[in-house]
Amino acid sequence: MSNLDAGEIRLALVASPTPAAQSAATELRQRHEWVDIAQADIVVVLGGDGFLLQTLHQMLDRRRILPIYGMNLGTVGFLMNEWSPDLLELRIARARRFTVSPLRMEVETVGGEKIEHPAINEVSLLRETRETAKLEVCVNKRVVLAELVCDGILVATPAGSTAYNLSAHGPILPLGSEMLALTPISPFRPRRWRGAILPERTRISFRVLEPVKRPVSAVADQREVRDVATVSVAIDRSTQLTLMFDPEHALDDRIAMEQFAV
Known part of the structure; x- marks a missing residue:
């Protein structure tokens, strides 16, 4: 079991109740150390776009808004990165951050x-x-x-x-x-x-x-x-949400390329 960046970055893990997301969560819990969301610096979300939005809304309700790094175990996963249990520390360290206001x-x-x-x-x-x-x-x-x-x-x-x-x-x-x-x-x-x-x-x-x-x-x-x-x-300019994406899977590029989807 590894410490992410020697414990400098504290990660929380949340997963959709679907079998695929729960299975992935079990694998990640065996590989890494995790903290409760109240002590975390970043939240790793496993599921689809709907579950990611649900997680963001829960943070808005609690007024504890943390950066989110999502991995797709749903259907579309437009707001998510690709699922992989490997190199999680490196992927989070390299991730591009996008800030949006709701x-x-x-x-x-x-x-x-x-x-x-x-x-x-x-x-x-x-x-x-x-x-x-x-x-x-x-x-x-x-x-x-x-x-x-x-x-x-x-x-x-x-x-x-x-x-x-x-x-x-x-x-x-x-x-x-x-x-x-x-x-x-x-x-x-x-x-x-x-x-x-x-x-x-x-x-x-x-x-x-x-x-x-x-x-x-x-x-x-x-x-x-x-x-x-x-x-x-x-x-609402008083509130900002941060989503994290792999450089090759960045949200701005994905949105732009949707204009050429057929």
Whole structure:
């Protein structure tokens, strides 16, 4: 069993409950010494993108935000490095660090409840029933769409632009572009509107039109608030998250190359 950098860097290990991730965790525990996350300098995450986002949100909740080095034992693993139990010390020492700030979603429900959630990938508004959603869209308190009839709409960060945003035909945003993607989901009216790219300092607000007849939910990554009346989204500059990647597997390169994927 090895000490990472002679004990200078303290690592914590967290793993998805899937059999593959648990098996990998057992192997790594036999090879290295680990500490509790409360004493760690870096967290090694085994799983997929969803589990990595879950781990980041848990750190945000606890206000103890540590750099994360993830290894993919899920499906896509876009935010992860390749899984290998070998040369872990060297890989972490060589890893490139990328710092991102999450979105902050502020919601007021139809019942008057006020709720806030962070989002690392995207904030999405989605219709709850068969009825299409009707939304008023504001940018920096200016109404830019008086009525958008759609299945929903989302605001994506560069880190999240290759996820749900890309599936909704939104643009890929290079890491470091300091932009946000505003992307409609199945827009019906105005039919030709395909979204916008906005500076990340922008505050984007939505008002649900006919919220009782056409109920809408708001989702910050994996956290849903139902029956919303208004939603406001902006970058939370007070919070920074650090993801670590192997140099040949760096996030900025992967996002850029997604523009050429066919």
